[in-house]
Amino acid sequence: MMLREQKAKAVEKILKRYPDRRSAIIPLLWLVQRTAGYVTPDGITEVAEITGVTLTQVQEIVSFYTMFHQKPVGRYLISVCDNISCSLLGAEQLVEHLEGRLGIRAGETTANGLFSLQTVECLGACNMAPVMIINETLYPNLTTEKIDQILKNCT
Amino acid sequence: MNCPYKIGVGPRNYAKLQWRIFHTLGPYCRGVLLYARETMSNQNPFKPVMLHDVDRKGYEPLAEYRARGGYKALEKVLTRVAPDDVTEIVKQSGLRGRGGAGFPAGVKWSFLPKGYQGPRYLVCNADEGEPGTCKDRPIMEKHPHLLLEGMAITCYAIKAKVAYIYVRGEYYTAIEVLEKAIDEAYKAGLLGKGILGKEFDLDIYVHPGAGAYICGEETALLDSLEGKRGYPRLKPPFPAVEGLYRRPTIINNVETLASIPSIIEKGPEWFRSLGREKSSGFKIYPVSGHVKRPGNYEVPMKTTLRQLIYDHAGGIRNDRKLKAIIPGGISTQVLTPDSLDAIADFEGIAEAGSLLGSAGIIVMDETVCMVWVAMKLSRFYHHESCGQCTPCREGTAWIRKIMERMERGQGRPEEIDLLLDLCHKINARSICPLGDGATPCIISTIQHFRHEYEQHISMGRCPFRSTEAH
Ligand SMILES: Cc1cc2nc3c(=O)[nH]c(=O)nc-3n(C[C@H](O)[C@H](O)[C@H](O)COP(=O)(O)O)c2cc1C
Ligand code: SF4
Ligand code: FES
Numbered sequence: 001m002m003l004r005e006q007k008a009k010a011v012e013k014i015l016k017r018y019p020d021r022r023s024a025i026i027p028l029l030w031l032v033q034r035t036a037g038y039v040t041p042d043g044i045t046e047v048a049e050i051t052g053v054t055l056t057q058v059q060e061i062v063s064f065y066t067m068f069h070q071k072p073v074g075r076y077l078i079s080v081c082d083n084i085s086c087s088l089l090g091a092e093q094l095v096e097h098l099e100g101r102l103g104i105r106a107g108e109t110t111a112n113g114l115f116s117l118q119t120v121e122c123l124g125a126c127n128m129a130p131v132m133i134i135n136e137t138l139y140p141n142l143t144t145e146k147i148d149q150i151l152k153n154c155t
Numbered sequence: 156m157n158c159p160y161k162i163g164v165g166p167r168n169y170a171k172l173q174w175r176i177f178h179t180l181g182p183y184c185r186g187v188l189l190y191a192r193e194t195m196s197n198q199n200p201f202k203p204v205m206l207h208d209v210d211r212k213g214y215e216p217l218a219e220y221r222a223r224g225g226y227k228a229l230e231k232v233l234t235r236v237a238p239d240d241v242t243e244i245v246k247q248s249g250l251r252g253r254g255g256a257g258f259p260a261g262v263k264w265s266f267l268p269k270g271y272q273g274p275r276y277l278v279c280n281a282d283e284g285e286p287g288t289c290k291d292r293p294i295m296e297k298h299p300h301l302l303l304e305g306m307a308i309t310c311y312a313i314k315a316k317v318a319y320i321y322v323r324g325e326y327y328t329a330i331e332v333l334e335k336a337i338d339e340a341y342k343a344g345l346l347g348k349g350i351l352g353k354e355f356d357l358d359i360y361v362h363p364g365a366g367a368y369i370c371g372e373e374t375a376l377l378d379s380l381e382g383k384r385g386y387p388r389l390k391p392p393f394p395a396v397e398g399l400y401r402r403p404t405i406i407n408n409v410e411t412l413a414s415i416p417s418i419i420e421k422g423p424e425w426f427r428s429l430g431r432e433k434s435s436g437f438k439i440y441p442v443s444g445h446v447k448r449p450g451n452y453e454v455p456m457k458t459t460l461r462q463l464i465y466d467h468a469g470g471i472r473n474d475r476k477l478k479a480i481i482p483g484g485i486s487t488q489v490l491t492p493d494s495l496d497a498i499a500d501f502e503g504i505a506e507a508g509s510l511l512g513s514a515g516i517i518v519m520d521e522t523v524c525m526v527w528v529a530m531k532l533s534r535f536y537h538h539e540s541c542g543q544c545t546p547c548r549e550g551t552a553w554i555r556k557i558m559e560r561m562e563r564g565q566g567r568p569e570e571i572d573l574l575l576d577l578c579h580k581i582n583a584r585s586i587c588p589l590g591d592g593a594t595p596c597i598i599s600t601i602q603h604f605r606h607e608y609e610q611h612i613s614m615g616r617c618p619f620r621s622t623e624a625h
Contacts, residue, residue, distance in 0.1 A: 017319075017360040019274075020400060022382035026365050030324070051382065064384040065365035067324045079325075083286040084485060084531055085443035085517055121368060121535060122286035123325055126443035126515065127450045136327040 003046050007031055011050065021051040025061050029068055038069040066120075074109045074116035076154045079133045082119040085126035094130055095119055097144045101151060114154070201429060203453040204417045205294050205301060205410065205439060214332045217339040220300040226345060228419035229307050233353040236419075241312035245415065248423035249435035253290075254280055254371075254408030255484070255513045256588075257434075257501050260415075264313050266395035267403045275403040277310050277318040278380065279412055282364055282371035284323060285484035286535065287515030290439040290451050291409035295322070295329035298413070299336035303359060305412035307350070308419060310357050313405050317358050321376050324365045333361050368539040372587045373406040375541065386541050387587035410439060430456035434500030434511075442468040444518040445475070459503075461495040464518055475520040479603070483512025485532050486592030488599035489525070509599070524619035525604040526611050529596050530558040536593035547590035550581040554597060561608060564616035571601060571608050 003011050014027045025047060032043030039062050048058045062068045078098065082091045095117075099105055102115050109116040125131045128140030132147075139150060203209070220226070232241050246261030267275060279302070283291040294302055306318050322330050337359055340346040348356045367385050369375045375385035377399050398404025414436060418426050427435040439453045440463050447469030454467070460480060464470065471477050480490045482499065488509035490497075497507040504511045519528065537555040542548040554577055560566050561574075578594035585591065601608060610618045 017362075020381065023362075023380060025382040026379070027363060030363055030365070053382075060384060061365075061382070065324075065367050067366035083535060084481075084528065085287055085449075087531060088444045088517070088519060088523065120325075120366075121538070122284060122288075124283045124289045124292050124323065126287055126289045126517075127441055128289075129443055129449065133325065138328070 002035060002040075002042065003028065003031060003050065007035065015050070022053055022057075024051050025053070025058060026065070029058070029062060033068060038072050072113075075114050076134050077116045077118070079118050079120040079123075080106075081121070081123045081125070081129070081131050083122040083126075085122070086130040089129045091130040094132075094142055094144065094147060097147060101148070201437060201455050204437065205298065205413050206451060206453040207298065209293050209297050209451070211297060214296060214336065215298050215300065217300055217336070217343055217345075220298070224420070225300055225416075226304055226351075228416040229304050229311075229345070230351055232308055232311055232419060233351055233355055238312045238314055241308060241419070244423050245312070245418060248418045248426040249430075249433070250411065250414055250418060250426065251434065251501065252408055253410035253414070253438060253514075255285065255486075257511060260407060260411055263395060263407075264309070264405055266393065267313055267405065268396060271403055273402060274317065274400075275313065275315045276399045276405070277306060277313060277315045278373075278376065278399060278404055278406045279306060279318065279320040279409060280371065280373065280376060280406055281320050281322040281326070281329070281409045282376060283326075283409070284368040284371045285486065285513045285515060286532075287441065287443055287481060287484045287517045288513040289441045289443070290514070292326060292329060293451055294409055294413050294439075295326070296332055299333050300340070301416060302333075302409055302413045303336060303340055303346070305415035306359060307345070307357055308415050309405070309407065309412060311355055315405070316356050317360075319360050319362045319380060319399075321362050321364060321370070321380055323370075324363050330361055330363055337361065368535075369541045369587075369589060372589060375587070376406065377404065384541075386543055387589070389586055414438075431498065431500055431502070433502055438514060440467075440499060440514050440516055442516045442518065444516075445472045445520040445523075446470065446518050447472055456498075456500040458499055459495070460490075460497050460499050460516070463499060463516060464495070468518070471518070471520050473520075475522065477518065478521045478523055479519045479525060479528075481517040481519075481596075482507075482509050482514075484515040485517070485535065485596060486510075486588075487512040488595040489528075489603060490599075491603050509595070522619065524562075524617055525600045525607050526558070526562050527617065527619065529600045530555075530562040532596040533558040533593070536589070540589060540593070544585040544590060546581045546584040547593070550577050550590070551593050553577055554593070558597070561611055562617055564611050564614060566608070566612050568609070568612055571605065575601060 010031055014024050018024055028047045029039055033039050044058050048055050080095050095106055098117055102110055102117060104110055104117055106117050106119050123131055130142045132139050242261050242264045250260045251257040252260055281291055310318055346357055346359055362380055364370050370379045370385035372387050374388035379385040394404045394406055429437050434456045437455050439451050441451050442463055443449045452467040477492045482490055482504050490507055490509050494507040497503045501511045533555040537551040540547050540551045557570050557574055574597055578598050581590045581594055
């Protein structure tokens with residue numbers, strides 16, 4: 001009941017944008033993920049109720065779109081672009097560096113729940129390559145030194 | 156030594172210094188300098204429209220945008236131009252879609268069914284996901300009102316009362332900025348009911364994506380906007396006839412829409428004069444990879460690849476040799492330095508044997524292994540194929556498998572031709588152009604760099620990497 005109680009206004013605003021409630025599924029799932037940290041089973045149920053579709057129809061969306069997480073992720077979700085423009089400028093080495101520093105492989109979360117690491121496709125910031133996003137902040141023109149500095153500030 | 160004029164560095168002081176030196180010169184020298192400045196500025200009269208003051212902090216708020224003439228083009232069409240005439244102006248300008256396919260914008264708008272009374276929509280494609288492409292981001296992050304004005308003019312022309320901007324989920328800043336700008340516009344009477352006191356109503360909403368390259372394809376985007384998985388639809392019907400919620404819908408790229416206000420303001424002839432016959436106007440070229448100054452460069456479409464790579468982006472890093480260029484995002488054929496003098500417009504790049512696509516130019520120097528490049532790109536397509544069509548789903552998986560082995564040096568000689576065969580079996584056998592887009596990187600690297608494939612096989616490893624297997 002999280003959305004309708006805590007985020008009633010935001011839900012209202014989203015629903016008003018579309019002639020068909022189903023269109024609100026993705027924006028509502030974003031709201032769930034922003035509030036709970038990931039897409040919770042309760043969240044899925046609630047989105048289905050609000051938009052008047054079946055659970056499966058919401059689940060189908062959650063599994064199709066890569067930005068939705070069905071399990072909790074670390075407090076800092078590090079997404080490193082390893083597509084071509086970034087890889088030409090050393091993204092693969094940066095991923096290895098991060099794996100070494102954090103002691104996890106891409107796709108994993110540290111035991112203390114602080115960091116999750118993943119590689120992602122082009123982030124539309126190729127002019128600033130190599131880049132990564134931590135939670136919602138973009139870090140441009142990365143080097144291993146810069147990464148160490150950024151990690152130091154994540155506590 | 157102390158500065159005789161007691162000024163330090165910094166741009167303003169530098170200008171002062173120039174001015175003082177200028178005035179110590181004799182009249183003849185001054186005349187020569189002025190003449191030189193004049194001719195130089197005449198040679199390059201084009202000032203960035205979409206990347207104006209792009210290094211600014213934060214976005215250009217409404218007041219600032221209006222102070223330099225913003226929303227004047229909207230006011231002009233609302234007071235003096237009939238909707239169909241706006242479409243006519245855009246047709247005359249020759250503006251072609253900037254999202255990849257290059258379809259003439261005005262022509263697309265005129266495909267809307269005549270006399271249709273129900274609702275119709277404009278959808279702005281801001282899903283920017285083609286690797287190598289990063290041109291829509293700065294428009295939205297720095298000049299959201301330019302995009303909103305372009306959308307408003309377009310909606311007026313096509314008689315739409317509702318428009319959506321489908322922004323990829325990773326563009327957090329763009330989403331936030333657009334929402335703020337939309338609020339500003341509503342408060343100023345530039346959106347909502349009775350815009351600028353005229354009989355024109357419009358609502359614009361931002362719709363976030365959630366991570367799927369395929370949703371950039373226009374019909375997948377519509378499905379996604381309707382709250383479904385992003386699966387491309389079979390065409391026809393084209394979206395202009397049956398699009399969002401099965402209503403007539405126009406889909407245009409961010410850059411396409413952001414070009415509209417300047418066309419209205421300065422006229423279609425001005426726009427045409429900036430390019431060539433079939434590729435008119437100006438556009439943004441993202442240049443990334445091994446150049447000294449990677450960045451977005453907004454220039455007239457007459458510009459050559461050489462000018463973009465060497466003049467604007469500063470040439471190749473560490474003064475290495477240029478090896479290969481991907482001219483329009485990774486779905487376009489790789490070119491060699493032989494094509495440097497091609498004009499970077501739709502015809503110029505096509506004549507060189509590739510496509511302008513999204514105009515994302517990726518530059519690679521002599522240290523790059525082209526088999527590795529093709530392998531990286533094959534992973535992308537396999538990952539992003541939506542899986543609806545067998546040739547695309549299975550083909551991209553096979554290509555990836557073979558490419559990964561090839562790069563490790565475990566390929567077999569006959570597999571080079573097998574790759575080509577697979578590519579030809581995908582091409583033109585799929586619902587959407589993603590399948591066709593997955594093959595140029597393979598075909599063109601084999602065409603230009605077949606010896607590198609053969610070397611991988613004969614040496615049993617990647618010749619560009621150290622001896623140990625990786
Ligand atoms: C796989 C695929 C991805 C695409 N991604 C984008 C995109 O991110 N942005 C975009 O504007 N067009 C993209 N397009 C092109 C759109 O389908 C469509 O042609 C375009 O949005 C039309 O706008 P325009 O005429 O203004 O270029 C993509 C096409 C395909 C096949
Ligand atoms: S070509 Fe590929 S991405 Fe496009 S619809 Fe078919 S399977 Fe999906
Ligand atoms: S390739 Fe990394 S941001 Fe585009």
